[in-house]
Amino acid sequence: MRPRLILALFAVGLALLAIIPGVPPFWITLLNNIGLAALVAIGLVVLTGVGGMTSFGQAAFCGFGAYTTAILTTTYGLSPWLSLPVALAVTGVAAVLLGLITVRLSGHYLPLGTLAWGISLYFLFGKIDLLGRNDGISGIPPLSIGPWSLIDPKATYWVIWIFVLLAGIGTSNLLSSRIGRAIRALRRGGVAAESFGVERMRVKLVVFVYAALLAGLSGWLYAHLQRSVNPTPFGLGAGIEYLLMATFGGAGHVWGGLLGAGVVVILKDALQRILPAALGSDVQAETIVFGIVLVATLQIAREGLWPYLAALFPAPSPIAAPVDAKPLVRRAAAADVSPLLESEGLSKRFGGIIAVNDVSVAIAPRAIVGLIGPNGAGKSTIFNLITGILTPTSGNVRFAGEPIAGRRPGDIARRGIARTFQHVKLMPEMSVLENVALGAHLRGRSGVLASVLHLERAEEGRLLAEAARQIARVGLADQVDRPAGSLPLGQQRIVEIARALCLDPRLLLLDEPAAGLREFEKRMLVDLLNHLRAEGMTMLLVEHDMSFVMGLVDRIVVLDFGNKIAEGAPAAIKADPAVLAAYLGAEP
Amino acid sequence: MDSVIFLFLVQDGLVNGAIYALLGIALVLVFAVTRIIFIPQGEFVAYGGLTFALLSTGTIPGTAWLLAVFGAAAFVVELWRSRHVTTARKVLRQFAGAIVLPAAVLALTWLLARPDQSVWVNLALTLAIVAPMGPYVYRIAFQPLADASVLTLFIAAIGVHLSMVGLGLVFFGAEGLRAPALTSVSFDLGPLPVSGQNIAVFAVTLIMIAALYLFFDRVLYGKALRATAINRLGARLVGIPTAAAGQIAFALASALGAVSGILIVPVTTVYYDTGFLIGLKGFVAAIVGALASYPVTAVAALGVGLVEAFASFYASNFKEVIVFLLIVPVLLWRSLQTIHIEEDE
Numbered sequence: 050m051r052p053r054l055i056l057a058l059f060a061v062g063l064a065l066l067a068i069i070p071g072v073p074p075f076w077i078t079l080l081n082n083i084g085l086a087a088l089v090a091i092g093l094v095v096l097t098g099v100g101g102m103t104s105f106g107q108a109a110f111c112g113f114g115a116y117t118t119a120i121l122t123t124t125y126g127l128s129p130w131l132s133l134p135v136a137l138a139v140t141g142v143a144a145v146l147l148g149l150i151t152v153r154l155s156g157h158y159l160p161l162g163t164l165a166w167g168i169s170l171y172f173l174f175g176k177i178d179l180l181g182r183n184d185g186i187s188g189i190p191p192l193s194i195g196p197w198s199l200i201d202p203k204a205t206y207w208v209i210w211i212f213v214l215l216a217g218i219g220t221s222n223l224l225s226s227r228i229g230r231a232i233r234a235l236r237r238g239g240v241a242a243e244s245f246g247v248e249r250m251r252v253k254l255v256v257f258v259y260a261a262l263l264a265g266l267s268g269w270l271y272a273h274l275q276r277s278v279n280p281t282p283f284g285l286g287a288g289i290e291y292l293l294m295a296t297f298g299g300a301g302h303v304w305g306g307l308l309g310a311g312v313v314v315i316l317k318d319a320l321q322r323i324l325p326a327a328l329g330s331d332v333q334a335e336t337i338v339f340g341i342v343l344v345a346t347l348q349i350a351r352e353g354l355w356p357y358l359a360a361l362f363p364a365p366s367p368i369a370a371p372v373d374a375k376p377l378v379r380r381a382a383a384a385d386v387s388p389l390l391e392s393e394g395l396s397k398r399f400g401g402i403i404a405v406n407d408v409s410v411a412i413a414p415r416a417i418v419g420l421i422g423p424n425g426a427g428k429s430t431i432f433n434l435i436t437g438i439l440t441p442t443s444g445n446v447r448f449a450g451e452p453i454a455g456r457r458p459g460d461i462a463r464r465g466i467a468r469t470f471q472h473v474k475l476m477p478e479m480s481v482l483e484n485v486a487l488g489a490h491l492r493g494r495s496g497v498l499a500s501v502l503h504l505e506r507a508e509e510g511r512l513l514a515e516a517a518r519q520i521a522r523v524g525l526a527d528q529v530d531r532p533a534g535s536l537p538l539g540q541q542r543i544v545e546i547a548r549a550l551c552l553d554p555r556l557l558l559l560d561e562p563a564a565g566l567r568e569f570e571k572r573m574l575v576d577l578l579n580h581l582r583a584e585g586m587t588m589l590l591v592e593h594d595m596s597f598v599m600g601l602v603d604r605i606v607v608l609d610f611g612n613k614i615a616e617g618a619p620a621a622i623k624a625d626p627a628v629l630a631a632y633l634g635a636e637p
Numbered sequence: 638m639d640s641v642i643f644l645f646l647v648q649d650g651l652v653n654g655a656i657y658a659l660l661g662i663a664l665v666l667v668f669a670v671t672r673i674i675f676i677p678q679g680e681f682v683a684y685g686g687l688t689f690a691l692l693s694t695g696t697i698p699g700t701a702w703l704l705a706v707f708g709a710a711a712f713v714v715e716l717w718r719s720r721h722v723t724t725a726r727k728v729l730r731q732f733a734g735a736i737v738l739p740a741a742v743l744a745l746t747w748l749l750a751r752p753d754q755s756v757w758v759n760l761a762l763t764l765a766i767v768a769p770m771g772p773y774v775y776r777i778a779f780q781p782l783a784d785a786s787v788l789t790l791f792i793a794a795i796g797v798h799l800s801m802v803g804l805g806l807v808f809f810g811a812e813g814l815r816a817p818a819l820t821s822v823s824f825d826l827g828p829l830p831v832s833g834q835n836i837a838v839f840a841v842t843l844i845m846i847a848a849l850y851l852f853f854d855r856v857l858y859g860k861a862l863r864a865t866a867i868n869r870l871g872a873r874l875v876g877i878p879t880a881a882a883g884q885i886a887f888a889l890a891s892a893l894g895a896v897s898g899i900l901i902v903p904v905t906t907v908y909y910d911t912g913f914l915i916g917l918k919g920f921v922a923a924i925v926g927a928l929a930s931y932p933v934t935a936v937a938a939l940g941v942g943l944v945e946a947f948a949s950f951y952a953s954n955f956k957e958v959i960v961f962l963l964i965v966p967v968l969l970w971r972s973l974q975t976i977h978i979e980e981d982e
Contacts, residue, residue, distance in 0.1 A: 103788055105795070150965060155972040157674055157787045161924065165964040168917070172957045289795055296792060334807050340800025347793050348781045 052365050060214055067206050077203050081274060083314045084209035088267035090294040090306035091216050092260030097292070098300025099224060100256040101236035102152070103160040105288040106167030110261040112174055112283030113140040114268030119186040119278045120179065129192050129273050140265025144258040152253035167288050174280040185279025192273045205274050212270065213307070216263055219501040220303045225368065226500035226509060227493045232256055234476055234487055241474035244436055245552060246459040246491035255497055293343050299355025308355055367480055367530040374514035377492050380465060380553045385414040386449045389587050390435070390556055395444035397430055404430040406611040407444070417578065417588045419598040422608035423631060428591040429471050432558050436468050437461040448556070463491055467554035469545035471561050477534025481525060481544055484533045486516035488551030519547040524573055539565035543574070557581070559590040563597045575601055599623070607631065644829045646946045652835045654942020655842040656897050660919025661926065661934040662849060663893040668928040670862045670886035672787050673779060676794045679916020680801040681894025683909055685767045686902035690814035692759040695752030699808030700766050701743045707773035708739035714777050735773065742766055756819060764895055771891030772884040780880055784869070798913065805909035813906035838900050845893065846935055862886060914957070918945070921964045927971055
């Protein structure tokens with residue numbers, strides 16, 4: 050409850066500022082500007098700080114919102130409140146079109162792309178007759194509520210800050226939901242998220258449009274506060290300023306966006322008054338300081354200011370699973386199909402390298418099959434082929450009788466294949482509970498709107514309770530609140546198993562589950578896997594620890610340089626000359 | 638369109654393209670050695686052009702003072718960062734490099750700035766003033782971030798861009814400047830008049846490209862710079878001073894920027910913020926070259942120049958829109974080419 054109390058106090062403080070007589074009007078103007086910037090910065094926090102997509106083009110989306118309402122309310126005489134949905138729709142359509150391209154840009158190409166369309170749109174705003182070219186559009190009516198016209202900045206103040214607080218709360222809600230977990234998982238590349246049914250491009254697009262809509266809202270408010278629009282505030286300079294706010298405030302924290310907006314707007318105002326006098330000219334050189342502040346922030350406090358501020362308050366209690374949540378619905382029991390998983394002539398080439406060559410394997414239901422072979426034999430590649438991370442060059446994979454090769458990872462996960470990774474792919478700063486809950490992504494269905502309004506609490510509770518149950522099952526109940534990255538590597542592998550179990554899978558693919566485990570932990574793992582088998586689980590596991598493999602599995606498949614060189618019961622494999630040659634280098 | 642206009646546009650496009658090629662190559666160079674997407678490259682163009690223009694009128698350019706500011710800042714910042722480990726010898730060396738050098742350049746400028754000074758002296762002075770800025774900027778802004786991600790470095794580069802444009806405004810004011818042509822020679826190529834200035838642009842670009850090629854491909858030091866880019870830690874392990882590599886890359890970049898500025902200031906009015914858009918067009922070319930290939934970048938830069946020339950003829954209002962939107966499909970193409978799974982990163 051503490052953070053909510055702080056938020057309520059903050060809101061009361063804001064309200065008092067507008068009510069108490071004698072507050073300088075200049076303060077209100079400044080706060081209005083802060084609110085408008087904060088809307089954009091909060092969107093940018095989700096986009097950049099959480100989603101990992103750095104955008105210099107947010108100011109352009111403000112432009113879409115502002116110009117739409119400017120035209121509708123001046124040329125067509127529409128009421129500002131009726132133009133709001135249109136302004137958001139126009140911004141949204143523009144964001145979808147730009148987003149479809151932008152989210153597909155990789156690495157540093159993405160921010161460069163936003164730079165390119167950000168500049169282009171700015172020039173475009175200034176060249177189109179309908180938008181009044183460089184002069185823009187003036188004579189925009191102020192907002193009005195019933196008979197009251199909100200001409201006074203003090204009146205618009207209320208509207209702006211109600212929107213800002215709603216945006217902040219809604220965004221916090223969004224991030225602490227199932228969708229929010231998927232968004233937070235994007236940043237670490239997202240292969241793990243994809244393997245649990247998160248459609249990476251779709252989630253990225255959702256985030257992109259969400260951030261754009263907040264910017265469009267800010268633009269709409271700006272137009273009615275300022276009563277005129279021109280291209281300048283929607284240019285690259287403004288786009289960079291918004292990014293500065295998000296970075297400086299703390300790009301990973303929703304309220305950091307508000308903090309950054311506050312500091313940057315006040316700093317800008319102060320510099321615009323101080324610098325011309327200090328430099329003895331009328332030039333507006335605040336950008337010099339902004340640039341230095343941006344670089345210094347990156348050098349000294351890459352997480353921005355928010356963590357320092359947050360440290361002054363008691364830490365919010367970690368997200369906990371409700372104890373009384375109803376259990377999730379399990380997968381409908383299907384008749385055993387034998388074999389459950391089957392590959393036929395599976396091959397994968399990377400350029401001239403044949404990583405997997407013509408491998409055919411069949412796995413019976415309820416079997417534990419070991420996949421062994423020296424490093425580079427193609428074991429992990431086979432996992433990636435089965436789970437849809439890679440598409441085979443040739444050959445087939447059938448799961449429960451249906452072909453799955455080349456399907457999307459999410460589609461394959463939905464059918465009931467869950468996996469762990471050789472190189473652990475957890476979100477180190479997220480708690481064990483939340484990491485594991487990501488595995489249950491496909492078992493929830495609430496969308497963005499429900500998450501923003503927190504209408505999905507019941508479902509979220511059931512997902513978290515399922516995660517907690519699986520964590521207890523693998524024996525990590527006492528680690529549930531710790532950041533996943535703080536666990537020893539061996540335990541992180543066990544967390545990955547719990548995450549995989551959250552999918553309620555029929556087939557479990559385990560990539561070196563015992564690596565880094567101590568002896569008694571290995572015995573616990575053997576017990577767990579045997580228990581799962583007794584419940585009807587089928588498993589394929591890659592492992593180098595031979596005593597672990599030999600004691601656990603029913604069959605072993607041996608790979609060497611992408612080829613299957615042997616298959617059979619553990620005892621037979623131990624004596625197989627081809628296997629010995631592959632491992633020890635002896636002549637067969 | 639008749640053939641003379643056509644040829645004129647081609648010439649115009651190629652001349653501008655040659656400038657973009659110089660900048661694009663500087664950007665590839667900086668990225669290759671430091672992984673920095675060097676947005677402020679254009680500022681060196683503006684600084685170079687304005688410095689040269691002011692020297693041509695016999696004025697001491699603000700950049701001479703700015704160099705001293707950069708040097709002093711680099712000195713103070715480095716002194717602070719190394720306060721626990723530094724030695725008197727090191728401090729002395731830093732003092733020589735960051736305080737004495739700019740002071741010497743300033744004194745030289747003061748001695749040599751005359752309205753009737755020869756073009757060559759002005760040219761050399763401009764380089765002496767602008768080129769050392771690159772290493773100072775690297776030491777102040779980027780050296781502490783040398784191990785950061787490409788993205789962080791990119792945002793830092795935007796910050797440096799903001800500051801340098803602001804400083805440009807303070808030291809040069811909002812007025813644009815032009816300089817007299819480097820040479821008044823001109824001749825007719827068929828129906829098309831060709832100026833010596835344009836020939837100079839081409840010649841300088843070609844010489845620079847050839848020199849860089851030789852440096853990176855034939856000279857051990859150039860190879861060491863490339864190694865730094867590919868694997869910083871590995872380069873350090875085999876004894877390559879990686880911090881020095883970054884400074885050298887930045888020195889080359891600021892020198893190339895200054896040369897570009899000197900080449901354009903006789904033909905276009907240069908303002909304090911002109912460099913940004915010019916630099917970005919070099920960027921379009923560098924992206925086509927995947928921030929890695931000098932020849933592809935150079936050819937792409939000529940393409941950008943041509944597109945821009947014809948766009949300004951057919952749709953002059955939308956020239957910038959067209960040039961910058963062109964980069965988006967290129968980025969998409971480059972992104973789709975670099976699909977890889979993250980398994981073994």
